[in-house]
Amino acid sequence: MTDSTLRTVTLIDDLTGKSWKLPVRDGSMGPSVIDIRKLYTDTGYFTHDPGFTSTSSCESKITFIDGDKGVLLHRGYPIDQLAEKSDFLEVAYLLQFGDLPNTTQKTEWIKNITYHTMVHEQLRSFFNGFRRDAHPMAIMCGVVGALSAFYHDSTDIHDERQREIACHRLIAKMPTLAAAAFKYSTGQPFIYPRNDLSFAENFLHMCYAVPAEPHLVNPVLARAMEKIFILHADHEQNASTSTVRLASSSGANPFACIAAGITSLWGPAHGGANEAVLKMLIEIGSKDKIPEIIKRAKDKDDGFRLMGFGHRVYKNYDPRAKVMQQTCREVLSELGLRNDPLLETAMELERIALQDDYFIAKKLYPNVDFYSGIILRAMGFPMSMFTVLFAVARTAGWVAHWQEQFSEGEQKIGRPRQLYTGPTLRSFVPLEERGGKTDAEAFISEWQRRRSDTLTG
Ligand code: CMC
Numbered sequence: 001m002t003d004s005t006l007r008t009v010t011l012i013d014d015l016t017g018k019s020w021k022l023p024v025r026d027g028s029m030g031p032s033v034i035d036i037r038k039l040y041t042d043t044g045y046f047t048h049d050p051g052f053t054s055t056s057s058c059e060s061k062i063t064f065i066d067g068d069k070g071v072l073l074h075r076g077y078p079i080d081q082l083a084e085k086s087d088f089l090e091v092a093y094l095l096q097f098g099d100l101p102n103t104t105q106k107t108e109w110i111k112n113i114t115y116h117t118m119v120h121e122q123l124r125s126f127f128n129g130f131r132r133d134a135h136p137m138a139i140m141c142g143v144v145g146a147l148s149a150f151y152h153d154s155t156d157i158h159d160e161r162q163r164e165i166a167c168h169r170l171i172a173k174m175p176t177l178a179a180a181a182f183k184y185s186t187g188q189p190f191i192y193p194r195n196d197l198s199f200a201e202n203f204l205h206m207c208y209a210v211p212a213e214p215h216l217v218n219p220v221l222a223r224a225m226e227k228i229f230i231l232h233a234d235h236e237q238n239a240s241t242s243t244v245r246l247a248s249s250s251g252a253n254p255f256a257c258i259a260a261g262i263t264s265l266w267g268p269a270h271g272g273a274n275e276a277v278l279k280m281l282i283e284i285g286s287k288d289k290i291p292e293i294i295k296r297a298k299d300k301d302d303g304f305r306l307m308g309f310g311h312r313v314y315k316n317y318d319p320r321a322k323v324m325q326q327t328c329r330e331v332l333s334e335l336g337l338r339n340d341p342l343l344e345t346a347m348e349l350e351r352i353a354l355q356d357d358y359f360i361a362k363k364l365y366p367n368v369d370f371y372s373g374i375i376l377r378a379m380g381f382p383m384s385m386f387t388v389l390f391a392v393a394r395t396a397g398w399v400a401h402w403q404e405q406f407s408e409g410e411q412k413i414g415r416p417r418q419l420y421t422g423p424t425l426r427s428f429v430p431l432e433e434r435g436g437k438t439d440a441e442a443f444i445s446e447w448q449r450r451r452s453d454t455l456t457g
Contacts, residue, residue, distance in 0.1 A: 009034055011043065018043075029064050046417045053312070056237075058245065059408065062095055062400055063236040070316035070365075074234060075099065083323045088199045088229040089113060092171055092396035095234050096403060116165075116172035117193035117202070119180075120150045127184045136181035136388045137266045143177050145259035155253035163406065166254040167399040174395045175199070178388045179206030185382070200225035203392065208380065220334040221379055224327050228375065231320040231368060232390050234397025236313075240265040244398045248405055249414040261398045262391050268307070271394070274386040277308035278342070278373035286341075287348045294349075298358045308370030309353060315363035324371040331375045342374050 008021040020043055023035045033056045040046055049055045064073045072079040075094050082091055086100075093101045093109050101109055126143050147169070148155060154166040180190045183206075191206045201222045209215035235241070243264035247257040265271035284293050297306040311318060332340050350366050353359045376386050405411070437445065 007032075013043075030066065040417075046419070048419050052237075052242075057242060057414075058237065058405075060236065060401065060404060061098065062397070062404060063234050065236055065313050067311070067313035067315050070314060070319050072235070072319045079231065079319050080323055083227045083230045086230065088226050088233065088393070088396070089171075091230050091233050092400075095396055095400035096167065112168045113172045113199075114193075114195035116169045117176055117195060119147075119173050119176050123147075123150060123177075124180070124190065127180060127190075130184065132185060132187065134185075135384050136178070136185060137262065137272075137384070137391070139181040139184065140177065140388055140391060141259055141263050141266070143181075144174070144262055145256055147173065147255035148253050151255070155255070157248075157251060157253065157406070160406075163254065163403060167403060170254065170258055170395050170399050174392045175203040176206065178385075178392050179203060181388060182207050182381070182385055185384070198222065198226065200229060204379075218334065220330060224331045224375060224379070227323065227327050228372060228389065229393040231323055231372075232393035234394070234400065239267075239270050240394060241398060241401050244402055245405055246414040248402050249411065251411070251413075254399070254402060257402060258395060258398055261394070265391055265394060266387055271387040271390040273307055273367070274369040274373045274376070274390065275383045277369050278377060278383050278386070280307045281342045281345050281349075281374070284345055284349070287345060290345070290349050290352055294352060294356060297353075298356075306349075306353060306359075306364070308367055308373075309359070310362070310364040311367045314365060314367065317365045318367040320368035321366045321370055324368060324375070325366075328371045328375045331378055335378050337378055340374065340378065342377070343371075346371060346374060 007024040007026075009024060010019050010021055012019045020039075022039070024032050025035050026032045036047055047055070062075065064076075065071065074082060074091065075098055077094070077100075082094075086094075089110055090101060090106060092113075093106070123143060123146065126146055127139065130139050130142070151166070151169060154162045154169060156162045176193050183190050189211055191209045191211070194202050194205055197205055197217070201217045204217045204222055204225055205215060208217075237245075240261040244257045244261040247260040248254075252260075268276045280293070284290060293304075293306070296302045296304045297309075328343060332338055332343060337343075350370070353364070358364075373383070373386055376389065377383070381389070
């Protein structure tokens with residue numbers, strides 16, 4: 001970001017008539033920002049922006065989104081070109097280092113990543129502590145955080161080489177842990193990584209091979225997996241990436257920061273949406289139920305939202321959704337599922353929603369998650385694994401942003417302020433003076449409650 005030498009905006013306090021000039025800074029693309037870092041010192045005011053709808057939290061050179069035009073660029077390259085022409089590890093390199101690798105750099109990078117694909121044998125015992133029906137995202141939150149306890153030689157964030165190794169380890173081990181979480185849920189033995197396979201092939205192999213017989217990964221499915229990983233690799237300052245940056249700002253180690261990102265990603269408004277979309281499509285069942293579901297999505301009192309629709313930044317078609325729709329067709333065709341009823345329902349739902357005044361007025365378009373669930377289900381993944389796959393891919397973006405933070409020079413802990421609306425100063429009141437039941441009265445009423453519960457079953 002370059003400093004605009006003279007440009008300012010003026011803030012006027014209507015009450016006192018005081019005014020302040022606030023500097024404006026321009027990025028290389030996108031909206032300029034008003035630099036308010038000295039606002040509180042100069043004016044005594046904070047800004048108030050829950051959900052950060054108008055707030056830039058950092059300077060970044062990694063990803064650019066123009067939500068109105070539906071544009072997504074990684075280091076300047078359009079996402080559709082990367083999905084078509086690149087591979088996931090190359091994109092991970094691009095995100096991390098700013099340029100596409102040359103052949104020597106690529107070979108070296110792949111070697112660095114594949115060298116770290118195995119996980120410490122003792123980590124396997126962590127899995128046994130989980131119930132077999134545990135959500136794999138719950139397992140991922142635990143085991144990724146646990147990496148901090150295994151790789152002490154890459155937790156010193158002030159050592160550049162250690163940071164680099166931590167990034168290699170995270171990108172490399174995430175598929176191994178994700179596949180293990182999947183295998184654990186099926187009761188099958190874990191499969192070790194194979195470094196002769198590509199990133200996506202290796203992941204599919206670890207998910208679907210069994211030790212009893214050889215397993216060949218379908219190249220069309222491997223390419224689709226690669227594309228899905230690329231499409232999910234980064235998305236600038238989304239909730240999970242911001243979580244990673246905020247966690248890291250306190251000086252926490254990289255594995256703990258990425259575990260924090262995973263927890264944020266899990267929610268249905270973020271990475272959990274692909275699971276929610278599929279549940280919704282299954283619930284809709286047939287095309288004739290679509291008008292009813294659209295009606296519910298528009299009803300303010302219902303609370304239901306059309307999952308896979310809408311985006312905080314995109315007010316146009318999510319460019320990732322376009323690639324995803326095409327990939328969906330390729331996968332279903334390869335698997336002989338051209339007439340998949342879920343795809344038909346999804347396409348009809350999209351068609352009707354895009355013609356509906358409500359969705360047009362609010363600029364709600366399909367997002368990346370609308371079609372991904374259909375592909376992943378056809379590939380054999382249970383719904384609970386969908387967000388895990390998102391986490392495998394997004395790790396590339398998380399570590400790139402995590403590294404970028406260190407290049408910014410001075411590290412400031414992220415510490416937002418608030419608009420306090422609670423009670424003003426008051427004096428402590430001792431318990432005896434606050435009313436309520438005595439101990440004896442509380443015992444009797446609890447005994448009566450339990451007795452009535454027992455009688456009513
Ligand atoms: N269905 C129906 N109405 C919607 C939807 C939807 N999917 N999304 C937004 N709206 C309405 C919302 O009710 C609000 O209406 P009003 O102005 O009358 O109150 C208006 O559109 C703006 O919504 P918002 O909640 O203020 O927008 P936001 O930017 O805070 O939320 C979102 C963005 C993605 C959380 C939201 O669109 C949503 O919940 N979508 C469904 C979940 C989903 O698909 N999430 C995946 C996002 S893409 C993957 C990722 O980046 O993680």
